[in-house]
Amino acid sequence: MRVSDLVRSSKATLKHGKMRSLLTMLGIVIGISSVIILMSIGASAQDYILNQVQGLGSNLVIIIPGGSNNGRLSSPAQAQGIIITSLKQQDADALARDPSISAVTEEVRGQAAATFQDNSLTVTFDGVPANFFTVRNFGVAKGYPFTADDVASYNHVAVIGSSLADTLFGAGSNPVGQYINVKNIQFRVVGVLEKKGTGAFGIDQDNLVLVPITVAQTQMLGITYFNDIMVQANDAYNIDFVKARVQTILEQDHGITDPNKDDFTIETQQDVLSLLGNITSILTLFLAAIASISLIVGGIGIMNIMLVSVIERTREIGLRKSVGATDGDILQQFLVESVMLTFVGGVIGIALGALVVSAAWLIINNIAAISWTFEFPLSAIMLAVAVSSVTGIAFGLYPARQAAKKSPVEALRYE
Amino acid sequence: MIDVRDLKKDYIDEGEVTSALRGVSFTINKGDFVSIMGPSGSGKSTLVQILSFLDRPTGGTYTFFGRKTDDLSDIELAHIRNKSIGFVFQSFNLLTRLTSYENVEIPLIYSGVPVASRKKMIEDAIRSVGLEEKIYVETAKLSGGQKQRIAIARALVNDPDIIFADEPTGNLDSVSGAQVMSILDGLNRNGRTVILVTHETNTAEFADRIIRLRDGVLESDTPVKNPHRSREQFAK
Incomplete structure (x- = not known):
């Protein structure tokens, strides 16, 4: 039997039972489009998260208080509710003196309500030095960032996030020069941050209040330690070398001789990137695996319908055999029908998936105003086509064999 | 061309053996028109x-064109059915979702004739059964007689040596039945072997010879005395 005859005959059969073919295909369409959508979301999320981490600033080494397990990144100690006070001003000073380090910026963090007149919002306030804005790539859209003088003089000035500005002062207004109240201290707003979205570690950078670190430590939190220190590597030095230098300096400073007993954890931006990359890849695969379950269900649907079709077309099978069809011809015919169903279902599924992903992309970018890259991975399309065709063969084989096995005499006699 | 000696067929159903044929022997020559008759069973x-x-x-032997057939594979049997045999069934067995053209095409698909030559x-x-005006009509829309004529066209398309017609007039009115019989008669006059299964004596006498079976054995194998006249009578 020629391939052209096989395709033509299968097409005619499927077209004849249009509604049934469409409904049978639906399982595959849903399965394939789910795989496409989830893989696309996974890839886009990965891009987005990695961009956010890269947005931290270039050549950064991050120092978090508390040790780590065998050098692998564990959850920050603060997140576990443990307060670790191992990072102090003398550490920051020691790091700043090293030639491989071009900048050091420390952070302390707390939660409090920010109030303007009757408007109030609970926010994260961040005590930072003046160089924080350049080291961490925090652009100021309105006004100016506070200065080293402000920090040294314990001035009550603040730079606030754009969403917070909208919440407290109303959308579109300019809060620069106004006063807000945080922890019973009046801060003069000197700048508003550029819109940034939720950043690494889940902190919403658009609802932040940045204040001089001196004020935050002494007047708001009453502490002398830091929540983290970030170090910008000197461009002349390799980032791994700088990481090793940071470790040596801090161990000397803390009097630690056994690196396994370090009371701090050092991560480079690259470490965080590769870790997050791994997590999102696993997550994407996991989502795709869940979506493939619906493909199996779709495949069983196809097998079911093909079995019914074999019974309904028993006389046709008998006739075809009586005019010269071999078992192989009959097997091929039914197999091609099921592969055609899954293949067409797969193509429709890809198209539907692409449609949903682009619609989601439009909504996210235009309505939610988050810059989200549209990722439509080629691997997902190839996987979808391969999986749908294999599904057709796998689930079509049994009904096709049932058809081929029929004896012509019995098939012709079938009522 | 067809020679059977002591032909037997037993069916085994749940350990019980039923003998449908208990040793039948006869010869059919090229160009014969033979009717096979017998009550049901x-x-x-x-x-x-x-x-x-x-x-x-x-059991027994079946020799087809001088060749014993008991060692032929399923695929070889399918090829013989395709090239040497044409079937006409009582219930037509057309694929009614297809046109006359597509139905007649089916045997050519399995004999590997290129699309261009079909x-x-x-x-x-289709012209030989006089239905050229129905060539692209879905066979579901044809009358019973027209369906059977398309089925005959399908049986003829591969130019087979033998036509097997199993109660070909059984589902037809007398006019359509006469048309179908006259087509079969014409095919036989042109040199084709026709083997007709029927329980109607009138139809059976179209043949030159009638083989009668009873209880799986040959009851009689007799020539028809005046087959041509009976054909004309039938046509009237």
């Missing part, structure tokens, strides 16, 4: 199924 359907290679005997063969076959 006589074994005539079984005999025709074996003669047309839809089934295999369980058109003329199909048109010739």
